[in-house]
Amino acid sequence: MDITYDFEVYANDYQNAGNASSEIKKYLMQIGFTTKFIRKIVICAYEAEMNIVIHSLGGKLTITIDNKKIILTSTDKGPGIKDLDLALSEGYSTATEAVREMGFGAGMGLPNMKKNCKFFEIDSSSKGTIVKLSWEIKDETFS
Ligand SMILES: Nc1ncnc2c1ncn2[C@@H]1O[C@H](COP(=O)(O)OP(=O)(O)OP(=O)(O)O)[C@@H](O)[C@H]1O
Numbered sequence: 643m644d645i646t647y648d649f650e651v652y653a654n655d656y657q658n659a660g661n662a663s664s665e666i667k668k669y670l671m672q673i674g675f676t677t678k679f680i681r682k683i684v685i686c687a688y689e690a691e692m693n694i695v696i697h698s699l700g701g702k703l704t705i706t707i708d709n710k711k712i713i714l715t716s717t718d719k720g721p722g723i724k725d726l727d728l729a730l731s732e733g734y735s736t737a738t739e740a741v742r743e744m745g746f747g748a749g750m751g752l753p754n755m756k757k758n759c760k761f762f763e764i765d766s767s768s769k770g771t772i773v774k775l776s777w778e779i780k781d782e783t784f785s
Pocket residue numbers: 689693694696697698718720721722723729730734735736737745746747748749750751752753771
C-alpha cells in the first residue's frame with residue numbers, strides 16, 4: 643500500500659516557505675518514526691522546498707510512503723539547472739544578494755540533501771527540475 647501526499651510550493655513565496663516541510667514533519671511524527679530518521683527527511687524536504695521558492699517558477703513536494711521506503715520528490719516548472727555537477731558542488735550558488743541577506747545561498751542545499759538520504763537522483767531541463775530522494779524503512783526507524 644502506498645500513501646502519497648502532494649504539497650504545492652510557490653515561487654518567491656517567503657511567507658509560506660517552510661510550510662510544506664513542516665507538514666511533512668508532522669505527518670512523519672504521527673507515523674512514529676524516530677526523531678533521527680525524521681530529521682534527515684525534513685532537512686531534505688526543507689532544502690528542496692527552499693530551492694523551489696528561490697530558484698524555480700514554482701512546483702511541488704511529493705512524499706510517498708510504503709512498507710519499505712519513503713520517497714520524497716521535488717518537481718518544478720523550470721527554468722532548470724544548466725550545470726548539474728556545479729550545482730551539486732558545495733558552495734556553488736546563483737542566489738542573489740537579496741536572497742543571501744535572508745540567510746540563504748550558501749550553496750549547501752543540494753550537497754546536504756545528497757548526504758542525508760539513501761538514494762539521490764536529480765534530473766533537470768529548461769522545463770523543470772526533478773529531485774528524487776529515498777530512505778529505507780527498517781525496524782529501527784520506528785521509535
Ligand atoms: N529547483 C531548482 N531550479 C533551478 N535551479 C536550482 C534549483 N535548485 C538548485 N538550483 C541551482 O543550484 C544551485 C545550488 O543549489 P543549493 O541548494 O545547493 O544552494 P543554494 O540554494 O544556492 O543555497 P542554500 O541551499 O545553501 O541556501 C542554486 O544556487 C541554483 O543555481
